[in-house]
Amino acid sequence: MKGSLYELQQQLDEFIAQREWQKYHRPKNLAMSVAIEAAELMEHFQWCDKDPEEFSKEEKEEIGEEMADVLHYLLRLASVMDIDLYEASKKKIAKNHKRFPVDIAKTMKKSGC
Amino acid sequence: MKGSLYELQQQLDEFIAQREWQKYHRPKNLAMSVAIEAAELMEHFQWCDKDPEEFSKEEKEEIGEEMADVLHYLLRLASVMDIDLYEASKKKIAKNHKRFPVDIAKTMKKSGC
Amino acid sequence: MKGSLYELQQQLDEFIAQREWQKYHRPKNLAMSVAIEAAELMEHFQWCDKDPEEFSKEEKEEIGEEMADVLHYLLRLASVMDIDLYEASKKKIAKNHKRFPVDIAKTMKKSGC
């Protein structure tokens, strides 16, 4: 099914099991790995503040790869912790709708502004 | 469609558009936000190294929420950069299959070990 | 001695020993803590890109506090790992002088530009 988080998650679980890497995939290590990959993603934006169209095809390829790495550790953490990331995501979106009513949100002061 | 990344992405794009927050969602800021949320996720694992079953229902709830936050900024970055995260993910999994053949992977030295 | 890294380090070591927190200060946990505090620092710059003089006195106070938190975990990691941060710093500065000769450095492409 195109676009399915569960499909990706299952493929990653198999990838790890085949390589017997489960012993390394403790919750703590996976949370660290999400953060490490997030920092590698951030490197592509470190010194300049470009518009989306200023990125080359190659840069976008590399950025997509780093984004995938972040997602993959998130999905492995979901598996190990037995957390349904799709359901958690739906729930958080619903919560944010209540937390940030449109009228108030439009005039909110953003962090660092 | 249950589990669809694209569905979540579309809901988030609408959420942001309704609140007129697109101006804040520059690629650089979104990459930072992924890393900031990843660190908030990491806080739940900061001082101890627990097995999955040692986490309480409440902790798992909170962890799921932080995981959703990381995912949501990833999806927003995907939208803004016009990167297909699902396709990038499939591609990276295929690449890793080649990069880490099962036999070699089983005996690899892991970073920090 | 005003400005001494070693003085700060010693005060932090005492602070931790008095509270019997050494058991939590494993190298891995301290490295995570540096990253967690670095992300809290980053939150002050998340959505805008202000010049230094645009920050209020209160913001600068808060930013200074987050910077101190990063430094403190670095110094604790230095103590626990028996690494001399001052010497490591001098060494890295010397190394960077060789790595980035002035002429070449002036025209280098920066990451994300």
Next chain:
Amino acid sequence: MKGSLYELQQQLDEFIAQREWQKYHRPKNLAMSVAIEAAELMEHFQWCDKDPEEFSKEEKEEIGEEMADVLHYLLRLASVMDIDLYEASKKKIAKNHKRFPVDIAKTMKKSGC
């Protein structure tokens, strides 16, 4: 003066000025850089949880170098924001003495435990 933060800070300021890199050293970019280097430091602790004496001389050398990188961006941020990191550090230590009285601190629940 051995151990002086101010000495390191001055050497770094000169290093950057010689290379005309000040234009890249916006507060936002420096805060990101602290976090990026913190993640590189974390990589050395990603999959295992070793005692200090289990690290080789080479690993400690590399770890010291990453720690220096974190410190250097902190010091550059201090310069750019005109924040005295040493004074901020002394202030934060004093604040933490009040915030965590010894008796209470000994029995505190730590984050992720």
